[in-house]
Amino acid sequence: GAVVSQHPSWVICKSGTSVKIECRSLDFQATTMFWYRQFPKQSLMLMATSNEGSKATYEQGVEKDKFLINHASLTLSTLTVTSAHPEDSSFYICSARDLEGRGFDTGELFFGEGSRLTVL
Amino acid sequence: QKEVEQNSGPLSVPEGAIASLNCTYSDRGSQSFFWYRQYSGKSPELIMFIYSNGDKEDGRFTAQLNKASQYVSLLIRDSQPSDSATYLCAVSRFNAGNNRKLIWGLGTSLAVNP
Numbered sequence: 432g433a434v435v436s437q438h439p440s441w442v443i444c445k446s447g448t449s450v451k452i453e454c455r456s457l458d459f460q461a462t463t464m465f466w467y468r469q470f471p472k473q474s475l476m477l478m479a480t481s482n483e484g485s486k487a488t489y490e491q492g493v494e495k496d497k498f499l500i501n502h503a504s505l506t507l508s509t510l511t512v513t514s515a516h517p518e519d520s521s522f523y524i525c526s527a528r529d530l531e532g533r534g535f536d537t538g539e540l541f542f543g544e545g546s547r548l549t550v551l
Numbered sequence: 552q553k554e555v556e557q558n559s560g561p562l563s564v565p566e567g568a569i570a571s572l573n574c575t576y577s578d579r580g581s582q583s584f585f586w587y588r589q590y591s592g593k594s595p596e597l598i599m600f601i602y603s604n605g606d607k608e609d610g611r612f613t614a615q616l617n618k619a620s621q622y623v624s625l626l627i628r629d630s631q632p633s634d635s636a637t638y639l640c641a642v643s644r645f646n647a648g649n650n651r652k653l654i655w656g657l658g659t660s661l662a663v664n665p
Contacts, residue, residue, distance in 0.1 A: 465652070474555075474639065474655040475595070490652075524594050540653070542594035 433459045435527050437543030444515055445551055451511045452546045454525030460505035461527035465540070466498075469522045481508050515550045522547050554578060555642050557656035565664050570627040572659050574640030577621070583643040584616055584623045588636045589658065595639055599625065630663040637661070 434457040444450050454464055463482050467475045481487040481502035489495050499511040508527075512519055526540040556575045564570045572586075583602055587595035601607045601614040601623065613626040623642075627634055637658040643651050 472559075472657075474657045475653075476655075477652050480652065522592075526594075540595075540597070542596070545592075545594045547592075 433527075433529060433541040435461075435525065435541045435543040437525055437546055439546055440544055441547040441549075443549045443551065446516050447514055449511055449513045450515055450548060451509055452523055452525075452548075454508045454510070454527070454543050456506045456527050456529070456541070459527075459529040459541075461508070461529060461541075462505065463528045464502055464508040465526045466500060466508075466510050467524040467526070469524060469545075475524065478510075512548065515548070517550045520548055520550045553656075554654045555640055555656040557638075557640050557659045559657055560660040561662050562659055563662045563664060564630050566630060566632060568630050568663075570630045570634065570661055570663070572625040572627075572638050572640075572661065573622060574624065574656055575622045576640075576642045576654075578642065578644055578654075579618075579621065581642045581644055584614070585641040585643070585653065586612075586614060586623075586625045587639040587641060588634075589639055590636045598638075627661075630661075632663045632665050635661055635663045 436455045438453045466478045468478050469475050477490050478493045479487040479489045479500050481500045483502050483505050487500040502508040522545050524545045525543040554577050585600045586598045588598050589595040599614045601616045607614045611628045615624045637660050639658045640656040641653040643653050
């Protein structure tokens, strides 16, 4: 199956610093990538949908200037949490769909392993 | 009312029994329905998707959809301890940018006891 790699798998940072999380599709070209956030014992919350070469579409309530998303190539999308604060501590997950449309229409979102962010 | 509702559990069943997981949704226009399994600290993995009313079987798993009653369920036959996880129900709809997105339930925690 299609592989999505996410890095780093966990990161600890100080309050006020910025953290970048990478999401790579290893064996397919990802036209669309989705960024989720999951707090403990909560459901996955979609933060934004990013399409290669265009601006990301953010969900209501998600600050565009705080969560910067770049999808510059068909195999890489990045999420940067700027000026992180303890309330940003969460499990961030990316997922992707490919050029043929696989990875969503049949529910087969190809998920990354997730990145656990802890802001001190 | 949450868009996708699940009983958080925990649901505890003995090994070999049938586990029944339920999910209700509020948007009557929803068309696609998915069940994912998520182990603690891991990303979700797809178990089944269903579009049409009725049952869909895949191995030990059966998804059931009733659009009139707006519920979707997942049955796990011959439950194994390795099935112990959180089961997430998801429903797809379009967002403001006309992209299809998934709306997730909180998940039901399942414990299969040896």
